[in-house]
Amino acid sequence: MRFVLLVVASLALMMTDYRQGLLDPIRQTVSALAHPIRLVAELPSQFIETADQQLASRRQLMAENERLRNRQQVFQARLQRLDALEVENIRLRSLLDSSYDLEQPVLIAELVQVDLDPFSHVIEIDKGLGAGVEVGQAVIDASGVIGQVDHVAPFSSTIRLISDPGHATPVQVNRNGLRSVALGAGRTDVLNINSLPNNADIQIGDLVVTSGLGGRFPTGYPVGEVSAIKTNPGDSFSTIQIAPSGALGRIQEVLLIRHEPAPTPQAEAGDDE
Amino acid sequence: MNSPRSRGGWLITATVLLALVLTIVPLPSGLGAFRPEWIGLVLIYWSLALPNRVGVGVAWLTGIVQDVLQSTLLGAHALSLALTVFIIIQLHQRIRNLPIWQQALNVFAILLIARVSLLWIRGLGGSAEFDWQFWMPALVSAALWPIIFMLLRGLRRYYRVN
Numbered sequence: 001m002r003f004v005l006l007v008v009a010s011l012a013l014m015m016t017d018y019r020q021g022l023l024d025p026i027r028q029t030v031s032a033l034a035h036p037i038r039l040v041a042e043l044p045s046q047f048i049e050t051a052d053q054q055l056a057s058r059r060q061l062m063a064e065n066e067r068l069r070n071r072q073q074v075f076q077a078r079l080q081r082l083d084a085l086e087v088e089n090i091r092l093r094s095l096l097d098s099s100y101d102l103e104q105p106v107l108i109a110e111l112v113q114v115d116l117d118p119f120s121h122v123i124e125i126d127k128g129l130g131a132g133v134e135v136g137q138a139v140i141d142a143s144g145v146i147g148q149v150d151h152v153a154p155f156s157s158t159i160r161l162i163s164d165p166g167h168a169t170p171v172q173v174n175r176n177g178l179r180s181v182a183l184g185a186g187r188t189d190v191l192n193i194n195s196l197p198n199n200a201d202i203q204i205g206d207l208v209v210t211s212g213l214g215g216r217f218p219t220g221y222p223v224g225e226v227s228a229i230k231t232n233p234g235d236s237f238s239t240i241q242i243a244p245s246g247a248l249g250r251i252q253e254v255l256l257i258r259h260e261p262a263p264t265p266q267a268e269a270g271d272d273e
Numbered sequence: 274m275n276s277p278r279s280r281g282g283w284l285i286t287a288t289v290l291l292a293l294v295l296t297i298v299p300l301p302s303g304l305g306a307f308r309p310e311w312i313g314l315v316l317i318y319w320s321l322a323l324p325n326r327v328g329v330g331v332a333w334l335t336g337i338v339q340d341v342l343q344s345t346l347l348g349a350h351a352l353s354l355a356l357t358v359f360i361i362i363q364l365h366q367r368i369r370n371l372p373i374w375q376q377a378l379n380v381f382a383i384l385l386i387a388r389v390s391l392l393w394i395r396g397l398g399g400s401a402e403f404d405w406q407f408w409m410p411a412l413v414s415a416a417l418w419p420i421i422f423m424l425l426r427g428l429r430r431y432y433r434v435n
Contacts, residue, residue: 002328002329002330003329003355003359006329006330006333006351006352006355007352007355007356009333009348010333010336010348010349010351010352010355011348011352012348013347013348013351014346014347014348014349014352014394016347017346017347017348018346023347026347027341027347030337030338030341031341031342034293034338034341034342037290037293037294037297037338037342038297038342040294041294041295041297041298041299044298044299045299113299114297114298114299114342115296115297115298115299115300115305115308116297116342116343116344117343117344117345118305118306118308119395120344120345122344124344150344151344153341158344249302
């Protein structure tokens with residue numbers, strides 16, 4: 001009898017949870033209570049990391065320091081040019097009367113080393129409600145878009161990667177602004193575009209960036225490069241494969257973008273689940 | 274449930290918590306698909322040994338915690354663990370008397386049922402991937418069953434959990 005009740009309770013919970021957001025209070029409470037479990041589970045990898053740092057030789061550290069300093073200088077130089085371009089861009093856009101949000105404030109978060117559900121592509125980060133993380137925030141790493149915040153708990157939050165089979169990213173081809181949607185395929189090394197016609201102007205090597213439609217992901221962050229185009233003469237749409245720019249398989253640190261969506265009617269249109 | 278004579282509840286809690294930790298502890302990539310179902314194994318042992326103390330309710334609550342920790346649909350693991358323990362409690366008189374390798378076969382079958390129920394839930398949610406690795410955790414768990422069984426029985430007898 002109790003079993004039947006629990007089955008009904010589970011089904012009710014799942015149906016409520018499927019419509020996102022309604023059960024967040026429960027999730028957050030349980031998550032906060034269960035946080036010690038996470039901390040304990042993280043110990044082995046933290047131990048390995050500490051040992052790794054302790055054992056790194058002085059020479060190695062100096063070499064790494066040198067390398068990073070050089071890179072910093074290169075980026076600094078590139079940034080100078082970018083600053084000028086940005087100002088020019090704003091000026092041109094103001095002529096066109098279109099808005100452009102720059103300098104979105106970011107929050108750096110670290111990956112919590114725990115394994116989540118092996119069937120979906122989600123990761124856990126160490127910033128939560130306390131740090132002001134919100135559901136739906138876009139998450140990037142140093143080289144591209146990673147995903148978006150799925151659930152927020154007091155001390156942690158989970159991120160659904162763009163490679164999750166249930167995730168779709170609004171994208172555009174950087175070269176010509178051709179818009180489409182990149183779907184996760186359940187693999188960290190490929191995303192699919194299924195909705196472009198066979199004669200669409202897209203080539204292998206094209207950079208694909210976020211289009212900003214849907215209001216979840218700000219415009220212009222790299223998603224990946226077109227790696228293969230499979231055209232079947234019998235179908236009217238080709239399957240386009242994208243190799244993600246973000247290192248989806250080996251994430252260490254991520255940046256959360258605080259994105260205030262422009263008050264357009266499109267802002268509500270994007271639901272990626 | 275908590276009659277004055279029952280004792281050792283802390284041991285049950287500790288083993289379940291340890292199983293939760295082991296479920297999310299990171300494994301080298303590639304090994305993740307072979308991770309034994311620690312929570313299922315521990316709950317199967319306790320419900321087999323003490324069906325009056327560890328029942329579907331405990332299993333369900335553990336499942337909710339697992340759902341939150343692994344960020345799955347709330348209630349998915351709860352349902353599959355409650356189902357596991359329900360089957361065990363129905364059959365515990367029979368399974369208890371089997372030789373240990375036959376118990377392992379039963380554990381394999383029951384964990385597989387639990388995994389199929391999870392797959393079915395995922396399918397309703399629209400993202401069910403099914404490949405050859407799907408049944409590996411059940412197989413690995415069944416292979417581990419004799420060890421888990423001996424270990425937990427030793428602990429239970431040592432601390433006289435009843």
